[in-house]
Amino acid sequence: MLTFATLLDLAGIARSSVRLLRHQDNRHPGHPSPYALWRDNRPRFEEYQATQGFGDALDLKAPIWASFVGVPGRETLFVGLYTAELIGALPEDRAHPITGGIEPAGSCNLYRLDPKPELSEYAGRLWIEWGKGYRAWIQRGDRVPKPIVELRRAFGEDPFPGFSALILNLSEIETIPASWWAALSSTRGIYLLSCPRTREQYVGMASGSDGFMGRWREYFATGHGGNIGLKSRDPSDYRVSILETVGSAATVNDMLALETRWKTKLLSREMGLNRN
Incomplete structure (x- = not known):
């Protein structure tokens, strides 16, 4: 069975050095989801994942993050590898990437994230099976394997089905x-x-x-x-x-x-x- 961990092996990346992050934030109804941010506004998506709660710091402690976004139907799409470095508490107020409101200084941790070239050709094309533990949105790359479900030629979405079929x-x-x-x-x-x-x-x-x-x-x-x-x-x-x-x-x-x-x-x- 081909898994995401297999791709890490082929890229020469130690599984234990990777944290898998599945972004699907339901806390802000009426605002874009992380998937919509990634699809429509990459800079705002990068800002979104660069801040994380203090309580997640230990689970996120790894040099590499593999980022995924949840899409309708609970599917999981790979969007890239990043080097991750904890900077510390958010130093100043900023606009919240999803809501546009104020994200106060000191309310969360700020990370320095830089895209890695490895596996970048799969971003937006590779779909995996995350498993039933959707609440466990941070997981280790050397633990439960993530089967690859599909690799598409290019990122694309279904055409509008028409009003009567929607x-x-x-x-x-x-x-x-x-x-x-x-x-x-x-x-x-x-x-x-x-x-x-x-x-x-x-x-x-x-x-x-x-x-x-x-x-x-x-x-x-x-x-x-x-x-x-x-x-x-x-x-x-x-x-x-x-x-x-x-x-x-x-x-x-x-x-x-x-x-x-x-x-x-x-x-x-x-x-x-x-x-x-």
């Missing part, structure tokens, strides 16, 4: 490709939220200037988007799909009529989460 989990919306984001942000219409845990449904309307994406990001950030029916449930990773799109000439009243029609069709007031 099915997403809310947790995935910050990592969708830019082309999907553009299509969903420029289109309005009626959508469906489904709770896989309770089997209940909610019919909603995306009428704002940011289209479907603007509305779905509200749910992702708050868990309910201000809706009474959703507030009454524990937060859930709702599944989203599109029932109907409308043209630019459609008025809010037009869309309200469509929304009502879909609520009636799906009985989402009688057996779902709609309250009106």
